[in-house]
Amino acid sequence: MIVVVEGPTAAGKTSWCRRYVGRYVAEYAATGREPTDAVALARHWARVSMRRWAEAADLERADGVAFCDTDPVKLHYAWGMAALGLAPRAQFDRELTVTREAFRAGRLGFADAVLVGVPEVETLQHRRDGDGTRRRRNFAAHVQLREPLQQWYAALERLDPGRVIWELPAEGVPKLPEPRAERCAVTLLDDLVAALPPLRPAVTTT
Numbered sequence: 186m187i188v189v190v191e192g193p194t195a196a197g198k199t200s201w202c203r204r205y206v207g208r209y210v211a212e213y214a215a216t217g218r219e220p221t222d223a224v225a226l227a228r229h230w231a232r233v234s235m236r237r238w239a240e241a242a243d244l245e246r247a248d249g250v251a252f253c254d255t256d257p258v259k260l261h262y263a264w265g266m267a268a269l270g271l272a273p274r275a276q277f278d279r280e281l282t283v284t285r286e287a288f289r290a291g292r293l294g295f296a297d298a299v300l301v302g303v304p305e306v307e308t309l310q311h312r313r314d315g316d317g318t319r320r321r322r323n324f325a326a327h328v329q330l331r332e333p334l335q336q337w338y339a340a341l342e343r344l345d346p347g348r349v350i351w352e353l354p355a356e357g358v359p360k361l362p363e364p365r366a367e368r369c370a371v372t373l374l375d376d377l378v379a380a381l382p383p384l385r386p387a388v389t390t391t
Contacts, residue, residue: 186250186364187241189257190353192302193334194327195309197353201302202254205357209252210240213259227279234259234284235292250361258295260284265333267384271326274384281378285371294368295348298361301338302353303331340380344373 190198190209202209213233220226237257244251263280266272287293309328342349347362367373 186298186361187245187253187296187368188250188361189253189255189296189299190302191256191299191334191338192304192353193309193331196302196304198254198302201300201353202252206252208244208248209254210237210244210257212254213237223276224279227276227283230259230263230280231283231287231293235287238293241296253296256296256299258284258293261334261337262330264337264378264381264384265330266326268333268336268382269326269329270385271329277384285374288369288371288374291369294370295341295345295365295373297348297364297368299338299341299349300353300359301334301349301351303335303351306331336381337377340377344376344380 190202192198199212220229234257237253241251241253241257260277260280263272263277267274267277284293306328309331338349345365348365350359352359
């Protein structure tokens with residue numbers, strides 16, 4: 186089993202993993218040295234995703250179940266930013282292209298189960314204000330991703346019912362669904378993107 190723990194910034198993902206999971210794949214920490222070129226940046230995020238997926242596969246082989254603090258398939262972030270008008274549609278399209286390549290190569294896939302915590306905005310703000318141990322960069326923008334993140338995983342759940350659990354249970358790890366046979370199915374990725382609300386068309390210049 187590979188299990189993802191997801192939610193918007195300050196949703197309590199890392200705290201939940203620390204409390205209930207022994208070992209887990211940590212969330213990617215920005216270095217400030219990420220590429221600025223759009224194409225190179227898309228490739229960078231694909232490499233990050235594939236590396237975290239490989240870590241999850243290693244943990245699964247060792248422990249039977251692997252947990253990930255945030256989804257290795259981070260494409261929902263680019264889609265959400267584009268949906269909110271905070272990033273260009275073209276960046277999502279670039280990241281979708283390289284994500285499809287990774288799926289096709291079997292180096293990235295969807296987790297067997299996703300635990301999604303989506304607290305109210307006021308709760309996220311309260312948690313952010315009360316946590317002096319972490320700097321949450323661009324919090325105002327990231328908290329807006331709450332709704333697109335719900336839309337992304339709601340679409341996944343419609344396509345593959347039982348895969349998404351809409352909470353980070355206070356009592357710990359819940360009963361998990363059966364492992365999925367086709368984690369790296371490009372068809373599921375394509376169907377998911379098609380099931381999402383449409384983005385504004387990319388602006389082209391001549």
